[in-house]
Amino acid sequence: MSKKVKKYTFRKFINDAHLWLGIGSGIILFLVCLSGTVLTFEEEIKDLFVKDFVVADATGNTLSMEQLSESLAAEGIVSTITIPESTKEALKFSVKTSSKERRGTTYFVNPFSGEYQKEQKSSLEGFFLTMFKMHRWLLMDTEIGRPIVGVATIIFILLAISGIVLWFPKKLKWKNFKPGFKIKFKANWKRINHDLHNTLGFYACIFLVIMSLTGLFWSFEWYRDAGSAVLGTKVFGNRGGGPKFESAVKPNASIKSFEEILYIASAELAYKGETNVAVPVQENDVYTITKTNTSRFSPVITDKLVLDRDGTIIHKELFSSKPLNVQIASLIRPIHMGTIYGSFSKIIYFLACLVATSLPITGTIIWIKKLKIKKSKKKQPVLA
Numbered sequence: 001m002s003k004k005v006k007k008y009t010f011r012k013f014i015n016d017a018h019l020w021l022g023i024g025s026g027i028i029l030f031l032v033c034l035s036g037t038v039l040t041f042e043e044e045i046k047d048l049f050v051k052d053f054v055v056a057d058a059t060g061n062t063l064s065m066e067q068l069s070e071s072l073a074a075e076g077i078v079s080t081i082t083i084p085e086s087t088k089e090a091l092k093f094s095v096k097t098s099s100k101e102r103r104g105t106t107y108f109v110n111p112f113s114g115e116y117q118k119e120q121k122s123s124l125e126g127f128f129l130t131m132f133k134m135h136r137w138l139l140m141d142t143e144i145g146r147p148i149v150g151v152a153t154i155i156f157i158l159l160a161i162s163g164i165v166l167w168f169p170k171k172l173k174w175k176n177f178k179p180g181f182k183i184k185f186k187a188n189w190k191r192i193n194h195d196l197h198n199t200l201g202f203y204a205c206i207f208l209v210i211m212s213l214t215g216l217f218w219s220f221e222w223y224r225d226a227g228s229a230v231l232g233t234k235v236f237g238n239r240g241g242g243p244k245f246e247s248a249v250k251p252n253a254s255i256k257s258f259e260e261i262l263y264i265a266s267a268e269l270a271y272k273g274e275t276n277v278a279v280p281v282q283e284n285d286v287y288t289i290t291k292t293n294t295s296r297f298s299p300v301i302t303d304k305l306v307l308d309r310d311g312t313i314i315h316k317e318l319f320s321s322k323p324l325n326v327q328i329a330s331l332i333r334p335i336h337m338g339t340i341y342g343s344f345s346k347i348i349y350f351l352a353c354l355v356a357t358s359l360p361i362t363g364t365i366i367w368i369k370k371l372k373i374k375k376s377k378k379k380q381p382v383l384a
Contacts, residue, residue, distance in 0.1 A: 011170070018162040019367060021155050026360035028138065028152040033360075035135035036211070037353035039128065040338055040346055046122035053090050053108035053117050062111040065258035068093070069279075071114040072107060079104050083262075083275040085294060087111075092119075099281060136218065150219025156356075157212045160205050167202050190369060197362035200355045207352035214336035231325045235332060246284045249310050256311040264311050265289045269303050280309055299342040300334040 068091065069078045075095045082092035091111050094104035106119040130139070137145025169176035180202060183195040216223045217235055228235045249255070256264075258279070265275065269291045278288040287307040292299060306315035319327065334340040338349030 011166070014162050014165050018159060018166060019363075021159055021162075022360065022363045023367060025152045025155045025159075026364060028148065029156055030357060030360045031134055031138060032149055032152060033353055033356040035131040037350060037357055038131045039135060040350040040353060042128050042131075046124050046128065049122045049124055050120045053110075055088055055090050055110050056113065060112045062087075063114050065262075068109055068111065068114055072109070072116060075107065076104070077281055078279055079281060081258075081277045081279060083277070085272050085274055146219055150216060150223075153212050153215055153219060157209060159359075160201075160209050160212070163201050164205055167198060193362050193365050197359060197366060201359055204352040204355040207348060208356050211336055211338075211349070211352070214332050217332055217336075228329075231329050233323075233326050233329045235329050237329075243315075245286050245288075245306050245314050247280070247286050247308050248312075249308055253310050255309050260311060261287050261289075261307055261309075264307060264313070265291070265305050268305055268313065268316065269293075271295060286314060298331070298334070298340050300331075300339050 065081065069081075072078055072093055072095055076097040077095065077099070078093050079096050080094040082094075084091070090108040093107045093109050093116070095107055096104040107116045108119060109116040133139050136142075136149065138148060139145070140148070167180050169180070179195075180199060183199050184191055187195075217227060224235050228237070258277075262275070262277070265277075265287075269275075269289075271291075271293045273292040273294045275289060275291045280286060286309065289305040289307065290302045291305070292302050301319045303319055304315070304317040305313065308314055319330075322330075331340060338346045
């Protein structure tokens with residue numbers, strides 16, 4: 001009796017593509033997802049290993065910004081000041097040793113006493129830098145590692161799509177869908193492993209696809225250009241801080257104090273939130289103020305205000321007034337990193353990345369199991 005040849009169906013093709021794409025990219029995807037999982041709560045973890053700067057005498061009168069800046073004069077030139085929403089937290093002063101210095105040194109300052117402390121580096125800085133390099137470049141040279149990660153990310157998107165197709169049962173009845181929504185922990189370990197791959201992959205899929213689609217903006221210039229064309233605005237096109245503004249104040253004009261500038265900014269951006277102020281250093285510089293509205297749906301959205309030294313409003317840029325395409329383009333980074341909804345979205349991203357890290361492992365175990373079944377079937381004698 002001859003053995004009946006099974007027809008090669010579209011579902012079988014999807015299954016084979018899912019299998020071999022997963023096997024071929026498994027190690028790379030494991031490393032990228034593992035490092036991404038670790039990086040989700042990078043700042044929170046690093047803060048655990050740094051001694052807090054305690055603000056004492058929170059009931060007293062605060063010193064003026066001019067006085068606080070003078071207390072840091074020995075360290076350099078104050079370039080930016082970050083004012084937290086809570087008055088019980090320290091101010092952050094960024095200090096440069098010269099105007100040519102790109103990034104200054106951050107100092108935590110007590111607004112009541114003027115005492116300050118240089119920002120401490122966490123003992124985990126090196127570890128997280130390694131995780132970042134692994135996530136972006138696999139610890140390779142950027143010209144080599146970046147495209148490898150990019151190709152692996154494209155493969156991951158194909159794996160996610162094919163995985164969803166395979167998740168759907170052959171017969172579309174509700175009783176056939178139910179097993180795909182839960183993990184049968186009372187079953188044997190092979191079934192549990194299959195459910196971990198199939199069910200957890202289904203729940204995490206949408207978040208993993210979003211991470212992958214946004215992550216490709218860092219991998220390929222052609223993808224970034226294509227995304228910019230689709231959105232109708234430049235993605236990552238505002239890295240230089242946007243248009244430059246210069247002071248138009250005349251020599252004899254009345255110059256506002258920092259507190260007066262801050263009062264004007266608070267009136268224009270009348271809500272609670274962290275305020276970052278770029279302080280004029282040279283005569284033609286102006287105040288550039290960005291403020292985060294903590295009551296918004298996203299804690300990473302900021303509004304911008306540019307004031308001349310006499311208090312004249314030069315430029316006002318509200319996120320809500322921007323066109324939708326510009327809003328989306330500016331949110332690609334927080335969407336990819338999971339900071340878009342603060343701690344809530346970071347927890348979801350952490351769990352999704354954890355699932356993504358496990359998928360190459362559970363998938364490989366499923367593949368090995370199928371290989372053993374095929375080998376055992378080949379050993380069985382065929383009846384004539």
